[in-house]
Amino acid sequence: MLAASLALNGLVMGSVLLLFSLGLTLIYGVGRIVNFAHGAFFSLGAMAGIWSANSGLPFWAALFVVPLGVGLLGVALDWLVFARIRDRPMVDSLLLTFGLALLITGVLYELGGRNVQILAIPPALQSVVSLGAIKLPMYRVFLSAVAVALTMALLLFLKNSDWGLRVRAANDNPEMGACLGIDREKLMHSVVGVGAALAAISGVVGAPIFTAYATVGDKILILAFMTVILGGLGSLRGAIVAAYVVGLITVFGEGYFGGQLALMLLFVLVMAMLINWPRGFFGEGRTE
Amino acid sequence: MSDEIATMPMPGTDRRFTGLALLAAAALGASVPLWTENMPFVLILASQAVVAAIVALSLDLLMGSTGLLSFGHAAWYGFGAYLTGIAAKMLTADVVVLLPLTVVLTIVLSAIVGFVLVRQIGKTFAILTLAFGQILFALVFVLSSITGGEDGLQGIPIPTAFGFQIVKPAVWYWLLYGVLLVALAGAFHIRRSPLGKAWLAIRENTERARFIGLNVSLLKLLSYIVSASLAALAGGLFALFNGAASPDLLNWFESGKVLMYVVLGGVGTIIGPVIGAAVFTVTEHYVSSITDSWLIYFGGFFVLIVIVAPGGLFGAVSNLWQRIAAARRGMSA
Numbered sequence: 001m002l003a004a005s006l007a008l009n010g011l012v013m014g015s016v017l018l019l020f021s022l023g024l025t026l027i028y029g030v031g032r033i034v035n036f037a038h039g040a041f042f043s044l045g046a047m048a049g050i051w052s053a054n055s056g057l058p059f060w061a062a063l064f065v066v067p068l069g070v071g072l073l074g075v076a077l078d079w080l081v082f083a084r085i086r087d088r089p090m091v092d093s094l095l096l097t098f099g100l101a102l103l104i105t106g107v108l109y110e111l112g113g114r115n116v117q118i119l120a121i122p123p124a125l126q127s128v129v130s131l132g133a134i135k136l137p138m139y140r141v142f143l144s145a146v147a148v149a150l151t152m153a154l155l156l157f158l159k160n161s162d163w164g165l166r167v168r169a170a171n172d173n174p175e176m177g178a179c180l181g182i183d184r185e186k187l188m189h190s191v192v193g194v195g196a197a198l199a200a201i202s203g204v205v206g207a208p209i210f211t212a213y214a215t216v217g218d219k220i221l222i223l224a225f226m227t228v229i230l231g232g233l234g235s236l237r238g239a240i241v242a243a244y245v246v247g248l249i250t251v252f253g254e255g256y257f258g259g260q261l262a263l264m265l266l267f268v269l270v271m272a273m274l275i276n277w278p279r280g281f282f283g284e285g286r287t288e
Numbered sequence: 289m290s291d292e293i294a295t296m297p298m299p300g301t302d303r304r305f306t307g308l309a310l311l312a313a314a315a316l317g318a319s320v321p322l323w324t325e326n327m328p329f330v331l332i333l334a335s336q337a338v339v340a341a342i343v344a345l346s347l348d349l350l351m352g353s354t355g356l357l358s359f360g361h362a363a364w365y366g367f368g369a370y371l372t373g374i375a376a377k378m379l380t381a382d383v384v385v386l387l388p389l390t391v392v393l394t395i396v397l398s399a400i401v402g403f404v405l406v407r408q409i410g411k412t413f414a415i416l417t418l419a420f421g422q423i424l425f426a427l428v429f430v431l432s433s434i435t436g437g438e439d440g441l442q443g444i445p446i447p448t449a450f451g452f453q454i455v456k457p458a459v460w461y462w463l464l465y466g467v468l469l470v471a472l473a474g475a476f477h478i479r480r481s482p483l484g485k486a487w488l489a490i491r492e493n494t495e496r497a498r499f500i501g502l503n504v505s506l507l508k509l510l511s512y513i514v515s516a517s518l519a520a521l522a523g524g525l526f527a528l529f530n531g532a533a534s535p536d537l538l539n540w541f542e543s544g545k546v547l548m549y550v551v552l553g554g555v556g557t558i559i560g561p562v563i564g565a566a567v568f569t570v571t572e573h574y575v576s577s578i579t580d581s582w583l584i585y586f587g588g589f590f591v592l593i594v595i596v597a598p599g600g601l602f603g604a605v606s607n608l609w610q611r612i613a614a615a616r617r618g619m620s621a
Contacts (some may be wrong), residue, residue, distance in 0.1 A: 010445070036359070036418070084595045086596060090410055091357055092594055094411070095551060095594045096594045098544060098547070098590070099544075099587050099588075099590030100587065100591055100594075102583055102586055102587030102590060103583075103584060103588050104581060105587070106582070107581075107584055109581070110581050122331035218422070226500055229415060232321070247433070259432045260426035267419055267420065267423045270416075271401075271404045271416075272421075274404055274407075278408065280409070
């Protein structure tokens with residue numbers, strides 16, 4: 001019984017993780033930037049959810065406004081900051097996003113991020129769903145539905161739209177893409193924007209469960225890093241499988257051994273996996 | 289990443305001048321306790337700066353020599369602090385036993401972790417070191433019955449050496465400063481040795497280093513172990529000096545700080561990160577006494593440095609100096 005309920009919760013966790021990791025994977029795939037500030041986008045989303053609730057904005061409106069705002073911030077950041085180091089060695093992009101993460105966290109601390117706050121669940125979603133003998137709060141069902149729907153939408157968009165074609169081309173072979181007239185600069189603005197928006201929306205919908213404070217994104221960032229490494233850096237389908245694997249391991253570990261030990265278990269697992277399969281589940285991750 | 293400072297050919301007179309300048313700087317550093325007798329706080333701050341300098345040096349031994357970028361170096365610093373603190377409470381307060389014990393255990397653990405880590409390339413290594421740092425951070429809370437959890441490790445006994453208690457701040461300062469000088473001398477020695485040359489070869493071009501027959505994984509592992517051990521030693525010294533250790537030592541902000549020391553000073557210059565650490569620690573103290581939002585300035589400054597002066601402030605200054613010197617030579621010719 002516990003196992004079944006943990007499995008369901010693991011799927012919920014995996015869905016959120018997936019939504020968050022997709023942005024990380026895309027930004028890496030197109031810009032070759034490992035975005036250490038992605039967790040800060042999540043925290044920013046969660047905190048923005050609280051701010052909009054405090055200012056009287058309904059939950060549904062926040063679901064649109066917050067990702068839009070953070071997405072625009074992402075575009076601005078790429079345009080003003082990331083663009084400055086486009087042709088620099090890898091080290092600089094890592095250091096830059098790391099500094100950015102510190103900066104955003106610092107700002108969030110000043111804007112009330114020192115205290116843990118919980119976003120109230122809207123009344124329509126406060127019920128409990130019973131699946132046989134397992135009871136699952138309605139909100140968790142909603143959370144995974146949002147995450148899965150957005151993920152599907154993004155994947156379909158990547159597969160069928162012109163933008164998606166460009167993103168996939170730049171992901172697979174940036175030089176060839178540039179030869180065919182893909183403006184990597186503009187593409188990167190939009191990719192960072194989308195990635196930031198996805199992180200922010202996972203922050204908002206996660207806020208009633210994961211709570212909101214300045215460093216709430218840290219743990220999810222670590223889990224997402226484990227996800228992208230397990231799936232292979234830059235591999236989309238790898239990330240999808242890995243997100244659910246990580247989600248299930250985390251939730252089961254928490255259920256049986258307690259929260260922090262689960263994280264350690266996961267780390268050992270990732271390390272063990274890297275010895276034999278450094279390119280992730282589908283063997284298509286980049287090692288550079 | 290060019291390494292102009294370390295590899296710049298120096299004429300004889302310049303070298304003698306540099307040697308004298310270094311000696312003068314070392315003497316100035318050693319004299320701090322003499323003129324701060326009435327300002328005990330300044331001495332404590334100076335001691336903290338020296339610890340920070342040792343940690344910065346340890347990271348530069350990894351980043352500057354093999355080019356591996358660690359985003360979780362505070363893990364080893366905090367590991368050393370907690371290990372020494374716990375051992376001091378449970379076993380003995382004798383530093384002659386404690387510090388070697390810490391170093392040996394760190395060598396064992398870092399060899400195990402490093403074995404997998406150093407086989408990863410660039411970004412994966414960076415991500416995994418960050419994750420490892422967070423894991424150790426979490427471990428403090430899992431083992432809160434031993435580590436004190438959120439409150440930190442309290443009540444570390446006053447350490448002894450050969451039966452004498454180490455209490456006086458001045459003695460502490462000289463002890464820490466001595467460790468720094470020895471570590472610096474060791475780092476310069478390694479840089480000139482075949483080992484240091486092999487490390488630099490790996491940093492410049494791993495592929496070619498492998499082709500000329502270097503055992504790249506082993507050499508990288510060695511640099512990881514050396515770096516981790518020195519950081520743990522610094523952590524152990526800090527825990528004994530401070531009498532307590534807090535989980536903040538393992539936080540990724542701390543790792544960011546260490547990284548900042550090295551970037552600020554110039555990666556791979558050995559002396560740069562040491563100066564960077566000292567300058568940064570003192571600045572941090574005075575800025576955070578003025579404003580609460582230290583992290584904003586820190587993060588903003590970090591971003592700015594990476595964009596504007598990727599070689600660090602000292603790199604930028606020496607670049608400027610060279611340019612001025614070249615211009616002057618051009619005018620006289």
